[in-house]
Amino acid sequence: MKDSNFLKENNARRLWHPMAHPAESLATPPDIIVEAEGVEIIDIDGRRTIDAVGGLWNVNLGYSCQPVKDAISTQLNRLPYYSIFRGTTNDNVIELAEMLAAFFAPDGLSRAFYTSGGSDGVEVALRLARQYHKIRGEGGRVKFLSLKKGYHGTHTLGASVNGNANFRTQYEPLMPGCYHTPAPYTYRNPFNETDPERLAQLCLAAIEDEIKFQDPSTIAAFIMEPVLGAGGVIPPHASFMPGVRALCSRYGILLVADEVITAFGRTGSWSGSRHWGVQPDLLISAKAITNGYFPFGVVMVSEGFAEVFEKDTSGKGAIGSGYTYSGHPVGAAAAIACLQETERLQVHLNASARGDQLFAGLQTLMARHDVIGDVRGGHGLMCALELVSDRAAKTPIDKKTITRVHRATYEAGVMVRVSGNNIILSPPLVLSEADVTRILSALEVGFSSL
Numbered sequence: 075m076k077d078s079n080f081l082k083e084n085n086a087r088r089l090w091h092p093m094a095h096p097a098e099s100l101a102t103p104p105d106i107i108v109e110a111e112g113v114e115i116i117d118i119d120g121r122r123t124i125d126a127v128g129g130l131w132n133v134n135l136g137y138s139c140q141p142v143k144d145a146i147s148t149q150l151n152r153l154p155y156y157s158i159f160r161g162t163t164n165d166n167v168i169e170l171a172e173m174l175a176a177f178f179a180p181d182g183l184s185r186a187f188y189t190s191g192g193s194d195g196v197e198v199a200l201r202l203a204r205q206y207h208k209i210r211g212e213g214g215r216v217k218f219l220s221l222k223k224g225y226h227g228t229h230t231l232g233a234s235v236n237g238n239a240n241f242r243t244q245y246e247p248l249m250p251g252c253y254h255t256p257a258p259y260t261y262r263n264p265f266n267e268t269d270p271e272r273l274a275q276l277c278l279a280a281i282e283d284e285i286k287f288q289d290p291s292t293i294a295a296f297i298m299e300p301v302l303g304a305g306g307v308i309p310p311h312a313s314f315m316p317g318v319r320a321l322c323s324r325y326g327i328l329l330v331a332d333e334v335i336t337a338f339g340r341t342g343s344w345s346g347s348r349h350w351g352v353q354p355d356l357l358i359s360a361k362a363i364t365n366g367y368f369p370f371g372v373v374m375v376s377e378g379f380a381e382v383f384e385k386d387t388s389g390k391g392a393i394g395s396g397y398t399y400s401g402h403p404v405g406a407a408a409a410i411a412c413l414q415e416t417e418r419l420q421v422h423l424n425a426s427a428r429g430d431q432l433f434a435g436l437q438t439l440m441a442r443h444d445v446i447g448d449v450r451g452g453h454g455l456m457c458a459l460e461l462v463s464d465r466a467a468k469t470p471i472d473k474k475t476i477t478r479v480h481r482a483t484y485e486a487g488v489m490v491r492v493s494g495n496n497i498i499l500s501p502p503l504v505l506s507e508a509d510v511t512r513i514l515s516a517l518e519v520g521f522s523s524l
């Protein structure tokens with residue numbers, strides 16, 4: 075490693091950071107993280123902080139998960155790469171597909187299509203959705219519906235169903251045929267409705283209205299996160315996702331669950347769909363599938379969907395999607411070890427208990443700090459604080475102020491994530507009770523700095 079003077083001197087000078095303005099990165103260079111242990115990260119100055127971001131919603135088992143590390147290094151020495159395009163495969167992807175089919179059986183999902191990450195998964199799922207309809211002779215079903223505030227990665231199709239202008243405007247024109255409906259976001263919504271259940275019904279009515287307006291026979295799929303994540307952790311009322319499922323079934327529309335952050339226990343249930351008692355047609359996962367240690371993802375396919383492809387004799391079922399790194403043997407080895415550890419530790423139970431503790435603590439924090447306009451959570455280890463400069467007017471806080479909270483919290487020993495006027499918390503699922511207390515204390519310091 076180059077010495078710290080060199081690294082600090084050159085920080086952000088020759089690289090552009092994703093999701094950041096290059097000029098801003100130059101003006102305020104990012105923290106240089108050089109080590110990690112357990113649920114903590116360590117920066118170049120030796121400062122240890124609890125990583126309440128959990129990498130990027132992916133390091134569910136923390137940074138010291140030896141079985142995943144061992145699986146990666148063993149596999150690198152045995153078979154570092156081979157393609158699984160038509161004609162060849164590897165032992166790990168076969169074993170992993172069996173494990174995933176068992177894990178996702180309660181979600182009605184039984185086939186795996188491997189990808190290199192979440193955005194790839196979104197792309198593949200939406201392409202397969204159109205293909206499914208074409209095979210069945212409903213080739214007019216090409217449109218996609220999604221929720222405002224949804225995040226589905228940044229490939230062009232994903233950005234087109236994405237529900238946040240930040241990821242869209244500079245890249246327009248996006249894909250035609252993508253339409254958005256209101257999110258079940260109780261704090262701010264076009265209906266001025268504060269009751270979550272009534273809001274869910276209004277949002278469902280808006281979806282049905284859009285389906286009828288577009289003409290159901292033109293719509294391929296509805297894609298949604300079970301709990302809106304990057305858009306600000308927005309858990310819907312329990313009736314919402316089942317309501318979307320019912321509408322999709324009624325109008326012959328496929329339901330694609332984007333579980334890039336919710337699969338493998340984050341909501342306190344093994345999948346976000348299961349959390350709401352819903353079976354999707356397709357489910358996208360990535361991130362925690364390898365604990366973030368290797369870029370890997372999967373699109374899980376339901377039995378009925380799979381049959382359409384597997385029984386096709388017209389040739390239309392041939393899959394024209396795939397990546398060089400689809401089914402990477404090292405990624406698959408990491409995923410096998412990660413799934414074994416995830417199940418052995420039953421991390422969804424800890425996510426639920428620690429999530430309740432964190433949510434309750436954040437509500438207490440809100441009672442003390444007027445700058446907190448809304449606290450969201452209550453479904454595992456995903457929470458958000460929405461900051462406002464005026465509670466009554468709900469005016470979003472300015473960037474400078476939220477950055478101050480972030481900095482003071484970091485200096486008090488906890489890394490949190492800022493997204494717009496939200497502070498987002500998505501810590502590893504192996505967090506202890508004492509860790510949650512530390513996160514809350516550091517946030518208290520952060521807010522008291524204002």
Ligand SMILES: Cc1ncc(COP(=O)(O)O)c(C=O)c1O
Binds near residue numbers: 193226299304332334
């Ligand atoms: C719900 C959801 N979908 C898709 C993605 C994109 O995944 P990736 O960044 O691995 O491409 C993300 C990333 O945060 C996500 O949260």
